[in-house]
Amino acid sequence: MMLLNARSKILFLCVTAVLISACQTGSDEIIEDSTAIDGVEQSQLEGSEVSTDTSGTAADLTVLEDGSDNSAIAFDDEAQSKADSPQVMLDKADSDIANRVIYFQYDSAKISEDSLSTIEAHGNFIASNKNVSARLEGHSDERGSREYNIALGDRRAQSVRRVLLFQGASSDQLETISYGEERPVMTSHTDDSWSKNRRVELVYEVN
């Protein structure tokens, strides 16, 4: 029994690893695309490819576990029933969705390699909790023109939104808003405070 359980765990981990790596390559493409000029490509990526990918892997997972042992399913069910409510998960200080701020480079809406896993964790969380919604608040530093910064904040929020959608969040769970440079978290005129002000904040609501 113990042995079987361990085996199914390994299987589960392998599948998850495959799933994550698949997602990462996919979202890399999306981020590349956000700088491209063609709008058509992007909407294709956002729609069909992503959803078939994930559902395909999910189906594989069920088949594998079905075939190996019944207790594997029991394990999954057990984990599911033990799963915390969305609010509890949001309140956890050490979870992978505890970080709700994504930072950006100057005059850029490109998501960094480091931020990607954080956003993906949020995407998974939103995708598996249909009763949560997130407000993506885009911000910029104070330099340059105010209206351009509103547009820049909007682009940043849209970049995050694309990854969340890719992870399976649905568009009616997400709202984007840009505050530009109107709401800095730090007010000194230094590189350090500017880098902290160039951000997207995820603000959750559990419905």
Next chain:
Amino acid sequence: MNKLVKILILLPLLMFGFSSLNAALTIEITEGTEGALPIAVVPFDTSKVASKLSADIAQIVSNDLNRSGVLTVLSRKSLPAKPHYSSQVEYPAWRTAEQDYLVIGRVLEKTPGQYEIQFQLLDVLKQKQIIGYSLQSSKRKLRASAHKISDLIYERITGVRGAFNTRIAYIRAQQNKGRKYVLQVADTDGFNTQTVLESDEPLMSPSWSPDGQSLAYVSFENRRPEIFIQHLTTAKRIKISGFKGVNSAPSWSPNGDFLALVLSKDGDPDIYLMHIETKRLTRLTRHRGIDTEPVWSSNGQSIIFTSDRGGSPQIYEVSAKGGKPRRITFEGRYNAAPSVSPDGKYIALVYGSEGQYKIAQLERDTGNLIMLTNSSLDESPSFSPNGKMVLYASTRGDNSVLYAVSVDGRGKHKLSDQSGDIREPAWGPYNLKQ
């Protein structure tokens, strides 16, 4: 329902009612007036006025003329005499004081609170009158009358229409006592401030209607950006744009019929034109990337805007009927926030280079870019209606203040507010009601 409507109408009226309590902005001339023409302004005779006047006309005129950078006013202490009528003027004394021009005047009280202001501009060298006018005024209009006198003097001496008797709009952001954003208008000398709207959420991007009666602006009062139009005297306001995503950067067309604005409802921020009466939208740009900050060319035929389609923000121009945008700035990595001069020959903009953001002026004919400022965090340039000054916001220390710089670089003055940041200035049009 009716009650709610009444309250909604009343609310802005109430805010408007408090406006007279607002303190004036502090004004300070920060850069010299080298080569400016010397002029003396003698305090006006008020001996025939029953109660003390609420405004010192000659002082207001002096301050106006000093701010222009074109004229330099002799200090009161140095006045060799204080004549009120041309018959009292002894010209040699003024020539000794090295003055080119002399302004004298008097205030008469027609009926209580109703005044007639007479003034004369005299040529010291030719020893004769250049102009003389009589203006009807009232207690409430004294400051406006003084600015009108400044306009007449300035125009006569420079040949350019004066813009002293106009108004400016700006956003005041309170830092203490919690977050507070205030949309205000004031005279060009910082007096007569009037609160248009107060909010706990950001207010942005005021744009004047060409008749100077209304403002379009962005308000986040519903926790998302929306564009409103508000009449300044009736305080009546309407929400003109509240689409999903960005609603921002409104700009009124010269004929008053359209607003250019930025919406992201169809994807990325793009420029649209809205017919104000019907709210019908026309999409003007279609591009992956940022298109924003539309302003109208002076003839209303084209829209000038900021776009990062070339990789970094630059200024582009597109016909108001649509078509392919044409890039018009090529110098530097960052050019944004265009303001078009009234004659259409210049574009003031934010020029960013090596981490410094300055105000520059692009000469359209030659493509030359001339720096107007030399600081590091300047933004939001706005031309005066006579094209001679550019008003902009600048961050100095912890505060954002307004500066007005003359386009020939000869004069510069600062407008500040002790109680917070002031920014996003928009210089209003000539007052058409006069």
